[in-house]
Amino acid sequence: MKFSILKTALAVFITAFISTSAFAESTMEKIVKTGKLTIAVQTQGPPVSFVNKAGKRTGFAVELAQMMADDMGVELVVQDYDWKGLIPALISGKADVIAADMTPTAKRHMQIVFTEPVFFSETIAFAKADKGFSSWKDLNKDGISVGATQASSWSDIARKMISNAKLKEYSGGTAQTVQAVVAGRIDAGISDRATIAAFTSSNKDLVVLDGQITKEPLGFAVRPDSLHLLHALNNYKRLIELDGRLGQKIQYWWNSTDWQADHN
Amino acid sequence: MEFLSNYFNFRIVGQYTDVFIEGVLTTLVLAGICLVLSIFFGIFVALMRMSSNPFVWRTAAAYIQIIRSTPLLIQIYLIYYGLPFLIGNFFGEEATAIIALTIHSTPYMAEIIRAGIASIDRGQSEGAMSVGMNKMQNMFYIVLPQALANVVPPMLGQTAVLIKDTSLFSIIAVFELMGAGLRMYSETVIATESYVTTAVCYLLIYMMMLVFSNIVQKQLGGGAWQTAH
Amino acid sequence: MDSIIEKYQLFIDLLPLLMTGLWMTFKVSMFAIIIGSLLGFFLGILRTLNNKIITNIIGLYLHIFRGTPYLVQLYLIYFVLPSFDVEFLKFDSFTAAIVSLSLYTSSYVTEIVTAAINAVPKGQSEGARSVGMSKIQSLYHIVVPQALKLSIPPMSGVYVIIIKSTALLSVIGISELTRQGENAILRLPGNLMFIYFVIALMYFIYCYPVLRFSAWAEKRYGSIGVDPE
Missing domain, CATH: 3.40.190.10 (Periplasmic binding protein-like II)
Structure with missing residues (x-):
C-alpha cells in the first residue's frame, strides 16, 4: 500500500518534471498557441510609452508592437513596469518582449538579447x-x-x-x-x-x-532562448523599414513633437 | 555551493562589498544624527504640548497631527523641492534629508517623551518644589531625567523605525544602504543579488538593535523599571 | 486676490486626476488592510497556542518584516520573486503592491492580536474551560470577542501606517495619489509646491479622522500597550 503511494507520487513528479523541461515550448510557440504577444513597457516614458490624456496607453513602442501583433493576427497584451522592473519582468517570463527605449549595453547583454537597433537616441x-x-x-x-x-x-x-x-x-x-x-x-x-x-x-x-x-542605438529585447522570436522581430523591423511604416512612426513619435497635439 | 550560485551570484556581490559597507555606515550616521536631533527637539515639542497656554499647546498639537497624518515621502518631496524656492539651494542632499527626517520623527519622539513625563509621580515635582526648585529646575533636573530613562524601550523601537525610514533618502539621490543596492542593480542589472543583499544588511542592523535593546533592558532595568510599562 | 482665484482654478482642474489617484490609494489600502488583517489575525492566534516551533517561525516572519524597510520589501516582491521560476509568484505591479502591503500589514496585526489575546484575563478562559468548553470553543466564544475590542485602537493606527505607505507605490509606477500628483507636476512644473501641498492635504483628510478615531477608541476600550503608530 505504502509502496503504491510512493510509486504514484514518483510518477506524478516525473510527469511534472518532463512537462516543464523536456517539452518546454519556445516563446514563439507559446505566442502561437495562446494567441497573445505580451510586451513589457515603461510606466511613464513619453513618447515611447505613456498614458495619454484620454487615459489610454500609447506611444511609439506600443504602436510598433501593436502593428506587429495585428500583422501576426494575435492579441497584444501590454504590461507596464517601472524602468528598473523591465529586465526582471522579461527574465521571469512575465513578458515576451521589452518594448522600450533601451540601449543594448554590454552588461544588459549578459542578461537578455537585443534586436537590431530600431531607432537612435x-x-x-x-x-x-x-x-x-x-x-x-x-x-x-x-x-x-x-x-x-x-x-x-x-x-x-x-x-x-x-x-x-x-x-x-x-x-x-x-x-x-x-x-x-x-x-x-x-x-x-x-x-x-x-x-x-x-x-x-x-x-x-x-x-x-x-x-x-x-x-546610441535603441532596440527591443527578448530572453536569450527566444531565438525564433528574435529573428521574427529583426525581420519584421526590416520589412516595415522598407515599406515605409517604420519611418512614419519614427517621424511622428521620435523626430518631432507632432504626437503632443494628439495625446497631451 | 555550485548549486547555490545558480540562484545567488556571490562573485558579483563580493565586488560590491565596499559599496554596501559604505551604505551601512552612511545609513547609521544619518540615522544617528536624526535621532539626536529629534530627541532634542522632541523634548521641546513635548513640553510645548503639555503647556497650559492654548496657543502653545495647540501649535504643538497641530504640528504633531499634520506630520502623523501625511506620508514621509510627501514630506521629503516638499522639503527637497521646496527648500530651494524658500531659501535658495543652500543645503545639499544629505542635509536636506536630515532636516526632513528630523521634522518627521520629532513628533513621534515628542509623544513618547510626553508619555514618559506623564508617568513620573506628582510627588517628585512636589518634593522638588518644596526644596525650593522653580518649575524649570524641577523639569530639567528631576522630571526629564527620569522620564527619559523610563522611555528608553519605546525610543529604541522608534529608532528602529527611523533607521528604516532613511531608506527613502535614496529617492532624493542620497547615497545610503538602499542607494547601495540600487547602485549595484543599476550597474549589474541583476535584481535578486542587489535587493536581497540590501535586505540582509538591514536585517543585520536590526539584529544589532535587538541585541543592544536586550542588553539595555537587562543592565539598566531592574524589576521596578519593567513594571512601569 | 488674482493668484488665489488662479490657484483655485488650478485646484479644480487638477481635482479629477488627483481624485482617481486617491481612489487608487483607497482601493490598495483597503485590500491590504483586509487581507493583511485576516492573515495577521490567523498568525496572532496561532502564536498564542504556545507551540514552540510555530511561535518561532512566526517570530522569524515578524522580525524579517519589521527589520527591513517597506521600500526594500516592495523591491524584493516586485523585482526578485518573479525570478524564481514559479508561475504563482509572477505578479504584475498591482498584485505586487497588494501582496507586499498585505504582508507588511500582517506583521503589525499579528503583534496586536497576540497582545490583545494575552490582555484578556486568564481567568476568563479558565472559567470557560471549567464549564466544559474546549480550547477552541473558549477562544472563539470568550477570548477572541474581547480581544477584538481591545485591538480596535492599535488597528486604526496600523491603518494610518498603511495609507501612508501606499505613497511608496508611486516608485513602482502604481498610479495612486502621489504618482498622479507627479504626473500633474510634469504638465505644470511651475506649480510643483502647490501640487505637493494639495496631495499632502488629501492624505491628511484621509488619515486624520482615522487617527482621531484611534485616540477616541483608546479612551473607550483601553490600551494594550501596543502603539504601532
Whole structure:
C-alpha cells in the first residue's frame, strides 16, 4: 500500500518534471498557441510609452508592437513596469518582449538579447534657461551638479563624459530629474532629445543645451532562448523599414513633437 | 555551493562589498544624527504640548497631527523641492534629508517623551518644589531625567523605525544602504543579488538593535523599571 | 486676490486626476488592510497556542518584516520573486503592491492580536474551560470577542501606517495619489509646491479622522500597550 503511494507520487513528479523541461515550448510557440504577444513597457516614458490624456496607453513602442501583433493576427497584451522592473519582468517570463527605449549595453547583454537597433537616441543635457549654459560641455566643471535616471545609460554617460560634475541619480526616472532641475536642486539633467522635447515644449523655462553628448542605438529585447522570436522581430523591423511604416512612426513619435497635439 | 550560485551570484556581490559597507555606515550616521536631533527637539515639542497656554499647546498639537497624518515621502518631496524656492539651494542632499527626517520623527519622539513625563509621580515635582526648585529646575533636573530613562524601550523601537525610514533618502539621490543596492542593480542589472543583499544588511542592523535593546533592558532595568510599562 | 482665484482654478482642474489617484490609494489600502488583517489575525492566534516551533517561525516572519524597510520589501516582491521560476509568484505591479502591503500589514496585526489575546484575563478562559468548553470553543466564544475590542485602537493606527505607505507605490509606477500628483507636476512644473501641498492635504483628510478615531477608541476600550503608530 505504502509502496503504491510512493510509486504514484514518483510518477506524478516525473510527469511534472518532463512537462516543464523536456517539452518546454519556445516563446514563439507559446505566442502561437495562446494567441497573445505580451510586451513589457515603461510606466511613464513619453513618447515611447505613456498614458495619454484620454487615459489610454500609447506611444511609439506600443504602436510598433501593436502593428506587429495585428500583422501576426494575435492579441497584444501590454504590461507596464517601472524602468528598473523591465529586465526582471522579461527574465521571469512575465513578458515576451521589452518594448522600450533601451540601449543594448554590454552588461544588459549578459542578461537578455537585443534586436537590431530600431531607432537612435541622442543624449543631450537640459537646464533652466536662466542658468546661462550654452553647450553641454559647459557642465563638465567642479561645482556643477547633473542628474539622470538611476540604472539608465544616461547616468553612465554622465559619469564618463561629464566626469568633473557631481552626478545625482534619481530612482523615479526622467520626471524626477526634470523636477529637480526645475526646483533648482541640480544645474542640469541628462536625457535624450525626444524624451525631453515633451517637457521643453510645455515649460518655456527649460532649454536643451547645444550639442549631442552621444548617439546610441535603441532596440527591443527578448530572453536569450527566444531565438525564433528574435529573428521574427529583426525581420519584421526590416520589412516595415522598407515599406515605409517604420519611418512614419519614427517621424511622428521620435523626430518631432507632432504626437503632443494628439495625446497631451 | 555550485548549486547555490545558480540562484545567488556571490562573485558579483563580493565586488560590491565596499559599496554596501559604505551604505551601512552612511545609513547609521544619518540615522544617528536624526535621532539626536529629534530627541532634542522632541523634548521641546513635548513640553510645548503639555503647556497650559492654548496657543502653545495647540501649535504643538497641530504640528504633531499634520506630520502623523501625511506620508514621509510627501514630506521629503516638499522639503527637497521646496527648500530651494524658500531659501535658495543652500543645503545639499544629505542635509536636506536630515532636516526632513528630523521634522518627521520629532513628533513621534515628542509623544513618547510626553508619555514618559506623564508617568513620573506628582510627588517628585512636589518634593522638588518644596526644596525650593522653580518649575524649570524641577523639569530639567528631576522630571526629564527620569522620564527619559523610563522611555528608553519605546525610543529604541522608534529608532528602529527611523533607521528604516532613511531608506527613502535614496529617492532624493542620497547615497545610503538602499542607494547601495540600487547602485549595484543599476550597474549589474541583476535584481535578486542587489535587493536581497540590501535586505540582509538591514536585517543585520536590526539584529544589532535587538541585541543592544536586550542588553539595555537587562543592565539598566531592574524589576521596578519593567513594571512601569 | 488674482493668484488665489488662479490657484483655485488650478485646484479644480487638477481635482479629477488627483481624485482617481486617491481612489487608487483607497482601493490598495483597503485590500491590504483586509487581507493583511485576516492573515495577521490567523498568525496572532496561532502564536498564542504556545507551540514552540510555530511561535518561532512566526517570530522569524515578524522580525524579517519589521527589520527591513517597506521600500526594500516592495523591491524584493516586485523585482526578485518573479525570478524564481514559479508561475504563482509572477505578479504584475498591482498584485505586487497588494501582496507586499498585505504582508507588511500582517506583521503589525499579528503583534496586536497576540497582545490583545494575552490582555484578556486568564481567568476568563479558565472559567470557560471549567464549564466544559474546549480550547477552541473558549477562544472563539470568550477570548477572541474581547480581544477584538481591545485591538480596535492599535488597528486604526496600523491603518494610518498603511495609507501612508501606499505613497511608496508611486516608485513602482502604481498610479495612486502621489504618482498622479507627479504626473500633474510634469504638465505644470511651475506649480510643483502647490501640487505637493494639495496631495499632502488629501492624505491628511484621509488619515486624520482615522487617527482621531484611534485616540477616541483608546479612551473607550483601553490600551494594550501596543502603539504601532
